[in-house]
Amino acid sequence: MQTWTEKVILFVWCGFSYVFLLSPMVVVMGASLHGGEFSAAIKFPPDEPSFQWYSKIPTEQFEALALSLLVAAVATFIAALIAIPAALGLVRSNFKLKFAITSVFRAPLQIPAIVSGIAFLQLYYLIFDTSGLMLAGTIPGMLLGHVFIATPFLFGTIVAVLQRFDHRLEEASYSLGAGRWRTLYRVTLPTIMPGIYSGGLYAFMVSFADVPMSIFLTAPGFVTYPVELFYAMENDFDPSILASSSIVIVFCLAMLLVVQKVVGLETLLRSGGGSAR
Amino acid sequence: MSGVRLDKIVKSYGSTVAVNDVSLDIKEGEFLTLLGPSGCGKTTTLRLISGFIQPTSGAIHFGNKDVTGIAPQHRQIGMVFQDYALFPHLTVSENISFGLVERRYEKAAIKKRVDELLALIKLKEAADRYPSEISGGQAQRVAVARAVAHPPSVLLMDEPLGALDLKLRETMQAELRRIQQELGITAVYVTHDQSEAMNMSDRIVVMNDGIIEQIGSPRDIYSNPHSVFVANFIGQVNVLECKVSSKKDNITELDYNGQKIRAKQEISLRQGTNIFLAIRPENIKITAKATRNPQNTLKGVVSEALFSGNVMKISVELESGDCIKVECQPKANSFELGSSVHVNWLPEDCSILLN
Numbered sequence: 259m260q261t262w263t264e265k266v267i268l269f270v271w272c273g274f275s276y277v278f279l280l281s282p283m284v285v286v287m288g289a290s291l292h293g294g295e296f297s298a299a300i301k302f303p304p305d306e307p308s309f310q311w312y313s314k315i316p317t318e319q320f321e322a323l324a325l326s327l328l329v330a331a332v333a334t335f336i337a338a339l340i341a342i343p344a345a346l347g348l349v350r351s352n353f354k355l356k357f358a359i360t361s362v363f364r365a366p367l368q369i370p371a372i373v374s375g376i377a378f379l380q381l382y383y384l385i386f387d388t389s390g391l392m393l394a395g396t397i398p399g400m401l402l403g404h405v406f407i408a409t410p411f412l413f414g415t416i417v418a419v420l421q422r423f424d425h426r427l428e429e430a431s432y433s434l435g436a437g438r439w440r441t442l443y444r445v446t447l448p449t450i451m452p453g454i455y456s457g458g459l460y461a462f463m464v465s466f467a468d469v470p471m472s473i474f475l476t477a478p479g480f481v482t483y484p485v486e487l488f489y490a491m492e493n494d495f496d497p498s499i500l501a502s503s504s505i506v507i508v509f510c511l512a513m514l515l516v517v518q519k520v521v522g523l524e525t526l527l528r529s530g531g532g533s534a535r
Numbered sequence: 536m537s538g539v540r541l542d543k544i545v546k547s548y549g550s551t552v553a554v555n556d557v558s559l560d561i562k563e564g565e566f567l568t569l570l571g572p573s574g575c576g577k578t579t580t581l582r583l584i585s586g587f588i589q590p591t592s593g594a595i596h597f598g599n600k601d602v603t604g605i606a607p608q609h610r611q612i613g614m615v616f617q618d619y620a621l622f623p624h625l626t627v628s629e630n631i632s633f634g635l636v637e638r639r640y641e642k643a644a645i646k647k648r649v650d651e652l653l654a655l656i657k658l659k660e661a662a663d664r665y666p667s668e669i670s671g672g673q674a675q676r677v678a679v680a681r682a683v684a685h686p687p688s689v690l691l692m693d694e695p696l697g698a699l700d701l702k703l704r705e706t707m708q709a710e711l712r713r714i715q716q717e718l719g720i721t722a723v724y725v726t727h728d729q730s731e732a733m734n735m736s737d738r739i740v741v742m743n744d745g746i747i748e749q750i751g752s753p754r755d756i757y758s759n760p761h762s763v764f765v766a767n768f769i770g771q772v773n774v775l776e777c778k779v780s781s782k783k784d785n786i787t788e789l790d791y792n793g794q795k796i797r798a799k800q801e802i803s804l805r806q807g808t809n810i811f812l813a814i815r816p817e818n819i820k821i822t823a824k825a826t827r828n829p830q831n832t833l834k835g836v837v838s839e840a841l842f843s844g845n846v847m848k849i850s851v852e853l854e855s856g857d858c859i860k861v862e863c864q865p866k867a868n869s870f871e872l873g874s875s876v877h878v879n880w881l882p883e884d885c886s887i888l889l890n
């Protein structure tokens with residue numbers, strides 16, 4: 259039984275954590291409803307609440323948002339195609355270079371994104387010099403960078419799930435007449451799916467929110483959403499930035515709800531990658 | 536369905552030999568148990584039959600078909616694992632139908648077979664539950680149903696009851712035996728629990744250190760153990776070191792610490808050879824005074840007496856200093872610690888261990 263003091267401490271601690279985590283978002287969303295005269299400082303709580311700034315969001319921000327969503331989705335997909343076989347192979351094999359290769363897959367986490375950005379840009383210039391092909395400011399160029407920073411997140415979670423994976427599930431599948439590919443499709447992948455989902459969600463968020471690397475790979479008219487916001491904050495701030503941020507916050511929450519509904523928390527718990535018990 | 540034959544199977548890992556020259560002939564429809572302590576090679580033998588590992592030398596036949604070197608998915612086996620290995624993302628009925636889908640059964644046939652099996656394992660109501668939502672005993676029955684859905688050549692079970700508590704384990708022993716007999720399937724069962732092996736098997740293979748110590752029916756193995764290892768592993772036993780003194784017809788006379796002991800067993804050993812004699816505690820009679828026909832009688836002192844419900848467990852220290860364990864009815868017998876007693880047994884109730 260919790261004592262009265264324990265309850266109070268728990269309540270205060272949790273309350274503080276929630277306030278700390280949620281208040282920035284509440285302030286942004288609240289201030290976006292500012293209805294009075296334009297002011298360079300944000301006002302919270304807003305006076306004369308209205309949606310006027312929502313209609314004043316520049317179209318570039320919507321274009322940037324579309325590009326960011328596209329890049330994040332495709333980059334996550336490609337990262338999954340790389341990370342799933344890599345994790346399967348590395349967790350189960352026992353060859354000498356195993357640890358070296360595992361570190362290579364995790365390396366992008368240790369490199370500051372700004373360094374990666376510079377490196378990619380230099381690489382693209384080098385490729386341009388030798389072949390005349392310019393990757394900076396193009397979708398493939400942007401994707402390459404995003405796959406680079408997104409892969410470790412998928413790789414890490416899938417490796418973690420695979421290490422808890424009960425090999426007898428695969429043996430059971432073989433004993434029931436399923437070959438290697440059928441077993442991969444019917445047993446291994448479904449069992450590690452929660453890891454793929456959660457890793458994919460991480461990867462998507464990392465790619466979607468990246469500024470330090472993407473900022474080097476943009477071009478005029480080809481800007482990702484966070485970079486666009488960054489420029490807007492720097493150059494000409496007005497509450498429409500808050501309005502567009504609020505839209506993204508709502509969008510992200512909605513996404514999270516949908517994912518939870520479709521994938522289901524129960525599924526995540528049920529098929530935690532282990533045995534039946 | 537078919538029998539299984541192992542021909543001089545050897546499996547070694549580097550310099551360690553896990554299974555050493557094992558030959559076995561498992562009859563069609565037989566329930567055979569591989570019994571032994573951990574590390575004796577029983578699980579390795581099972582995995583060799585299943586095809587998850589391949590023998591270093593020797594051959595495995597299912598019926599007339601040589602399956603050596605064939606992958607498990609092409610062997611038509613049914614496998615039941617210790618912790619069930621049910622697919623956590625599939626329901627009970629999807630688990631059972633897994634192999635049927637792989638074998639390209641028609642939809643209607645799959646449904647019919649799954650319903651049949653759910654009836655057989657008495658789990659109709661749990662068809663749509665997930666493995667995490669059923670009990671250990673239920674999961675075990677699902678694992679068996681899944682393994683036999685597409686009738687396998689042989690059903691292989693690796694300590695399938697190890698994770699269950701004692702009461703449930705006994706119920707499941709009977710249940711597994713019933714399912715095996717109803718389906719008439721050849722079964723190979725691995726366990727380290729001798730009572731489980733005794734309860735379920737047609738024949739038991741006792742293994743130790745990668746070799747077969749003895750093969751026989753539970754009764755045979757219990758009453759005529761061939762070696763000290765088998766005698767000790769199956770049930771309680773007293774082992775006395777004796778010398779062969781003479782042989783007459785089917786009676787062998789032995790010398791134990793100067794006392795004459797007779798065993799009803801023909802042996803080919805020469806006079807003077809040292810042997811071990813095994814006597815089960817429940818075959819020994821204990822009396823306060825010497826009996827009228829004192830054959831195989833030894834004198835001693837009660838050194839321990841334990842009451843354990845249905846039996847009285849008494850330890851008697853013999854004149855030789857050896858201790859002998861006796862089990863008797865608690866009603867008829869009450870012996871004080873330190874009182875001198877006589878123990879005796881019939882010549883047919885002891886067996887000479889050949890190694």
